Amino acid sequence: MLQLESLDLSKNYLSSQIPPEFADLNFLSHLNVSYNQLTGRIPTNTQFSTFPSTSFEGNKGLWGPPLTSDTTIVLPPPKFNGSSSxxxxxxxxxxxxxxxxxxxxxxxGIAVGSLLFCKRWRK
Structure with a gap:
């Protein structure tokens, strides 16, 4: 599996984060995880930043390069459990x-109903 060159996991209803072990796949030249339910930061320590943003689109919870060109550390959006403040x-x-x-x-309704049902008020 370490010599895997292409991985297409698009449209599979995958959830959670991209496993950090994917960053160890050095021979990976094509990756597509689009249109799933992935969340969290995209791994940046290897060639993940070289994949086009279309490889990650359709995942509302994913963030980081190549989806955004941020160079600073960005905190993920907060999660609210139970009742929200x-x-x-x-x-x-x-x-x-x-x-x-x-x-x-x-x-x-009272105003219009009164006009409809009371003959004196209509005149």
Whole structure:
């Protein structure tokens, strides 16, 4: 396996990080792990940086060269377990907006309903 020259693992629903052992494959001239569910930093200590960014596209959790041209150390995005402390995380319902929508709908319904069902008010 150490003399592997080509590895195509695209569209396989793989998750987790790229194994660091892949960085030891010195003869690897083609790598494609696109359109999986991989996360974490792409190994940079070997020829992984020579592969085109298309080899890694479609993995929302991957970061680092060649996807980005960062030369500084970048921390991965934080992971939230269970309930989030960020009110705008997308997992929580914004009750202020829901309450305003319900209030407007009820008020509008009462006003229009009154006009429809009360003959005196229509005139």
């Amino acid at each position: 960020n009110p705008n995380s997308g997992d929580e319902i914004d009750w202020n907006v829901i309450n305003a929508e319900i209030g407007f709908t009820c008020g509008f």
